[in-house]
Amino acid sequence: MIAIVRKDRARHRIVVLALDGVIPFELSIPSRVFGLAHGPDGEPLYEVVTCTVDGRPVRTTADFSVAVDHGAEVLATADTLIIPAAHVPGTLHESGRLPEPLAAALATVRPRTRMVSICVGSYVLAAMGLLDGRPATTHWHHAEHFRRLFPRVRVDPDVLFVDDGDVLTSAGAAAGVDLCLHIVRRDHGSEVTNQVARGCVVPPWREGGQAQYIERPVPPPSTAGTARTRAWALERLHEPLPLPELAAHARMSVRTFIRRFREEVGMPPGQWLIRQRVDRARHLLEASDLPVDLVAHRTGFGTTASLRHHLHTAIGVSPTAYRRTFHTNASPPASGRRDGTPPDRPRLSAPGPR
Template identity: 90%
Template sequence: MIAIVRKDHARHRVVVLALDGVIPFELSIPSRIFGAAEGPDGEPLYEVITCSVDGRPVRTTADFSVAVEHGAEVLATADTLVIPASYGAGTIHEAGRLPEPLDAALATVRPRTRMVSICIGSYALAAMGLLDGRPATTHWHHSEHFQRLFPRVRVDPDVLFVDDGDVLTSAGAAAGVDLCLHILRRDHGSEVANQVARGCVVPPWREGGQAQYIERPVPEPSTSGTAHTRAWALERLDEPLPLSELAAHARMSVRTFVRRFREEVGMPPGQWLIRQRVDRARHLLEASDLPVDLIAHQSGFGTTASLRHHLHAAIGVSPMAYRRTFHIHGSLSAPAEF
């Protein structure tokens, strides 16, 4: 995705709305990610402020409350509004309606404000009507309830986040980190996002979706799963890896291997391989000066045409367009900054 660069010199204001029963980890994500983003001269790229509906301390799901310095008056100043997960929002989760004070507060948000939810913060966006007819996600554990409560939302329970332009939703907990890094990449390019990711000691992006984290019964607690074969395949992405060879490495029949793979990863082997190869290609386009045809070979696509097809299907751009936007001048292996 091509970076969106602000034309003015004012810092982009991110307002984080803490609701009663907020989860501390999710509440801290926007400040940690956006607050660490810096421009080429070390200048902060975002101003992050936290508020509550009434400006009073907010109860969390832990054994402490959080004191905030702002009330709902700052909502009208937000360029981006983030609503983290909370379990004390009452009618939102029970009846799909906003409590009156919250409804009045959110009514002050400017029309063009970018709206972001982390985990079940999506309930608030849906209760506002912002997700009607649009794709969205939430924590997989709540996705069926969310869909019943908001039937007009096109819920995708398998992805880590959904970017629908001015409204973005993420799955549970750490997927909020993925979404905030994605927003950094969208706003300021890959180099800024990668620098922040290194400082937080997290991957710049994670392939796959939350299906791989859904609890499923494990048939037998043995070493006969597919993890070893997946690790083996990742070291050989530049080679043909037919399904029969993967199954043979795992010492399973093809049918058993495909079943086990789906149980453990949440997708078929072929789809997983394509995602890993796209990931490898993106890394090489960003971090190396290799010709595109060589990147196609090293990532296992074989030809430039095949790489172009799969990259465009995954992220909507060609290899050269992606490189022009996200190419990094310098090593990805720089030490983490704390």
């Protein structure tokens, strides 16, 4: 096959690998999200190229096939490689081994290329050995099977996506949108991401994880939910908000409140509250010039030390370092180095903030 020559080395190239049995929705996510990302002068920030292993059309899970313009030769040109969900026939989902043509194609990917999976595309990354000993996620419906097939992977079935630096994985379907928006935000900040989200008519971040979408027994209709209390708490993040106060607002006992909260959100109230405060702090660090101690006060952490501790626990950086990277008035960070090395960024295991 003819080698593909990069026309614009300044633009970050995203290669999307469509496998036989690809799910059309997940396949379309990268081109839609990254295609809407533009710089201040309207210039595209990404180049999205779709390929198959042999350059031929692939079947989808719908009643049509997809034809592409490129084969595996473009894999060696990727700054970021995205593998959407596909039900690959044969050995992959049964034994955890890559089909030989796919393994040969993936062997051409440059070292330090950023690797991304959407939904069960995580099976490919795991079969490559990229997820061994690392946190990752996949669609909740396949999480147990995935864990049995790849026991060395630290599977978290509750989050929408996991960012482990140079390897990122998402949960099913629309969680791929969340992950792609997170990548835009990681590369270019919240202002560009908000523009992309508006173009896609989706929120720039979603509250909670995929645990809220897992099938569970429906509670009795007479039982009150916690949504009203969660909305109430979000308006009062600067206050202490102890658990008994939250339960009293929901008109429940503490035990009932904790149980219902877990059922609806997928995490305990205290963990959810810290996450909301961290998200609010990140937003203020990005979009305002408030002193760090005032950010700590307005988000309910009280002290700079407490904010620093929780922010470092969540994303591995200090408030000052985070502001330096993501403040809206700062110059957008590079989307990747010339050698394909992804930029240094915090590691996340939850949806990014607004």
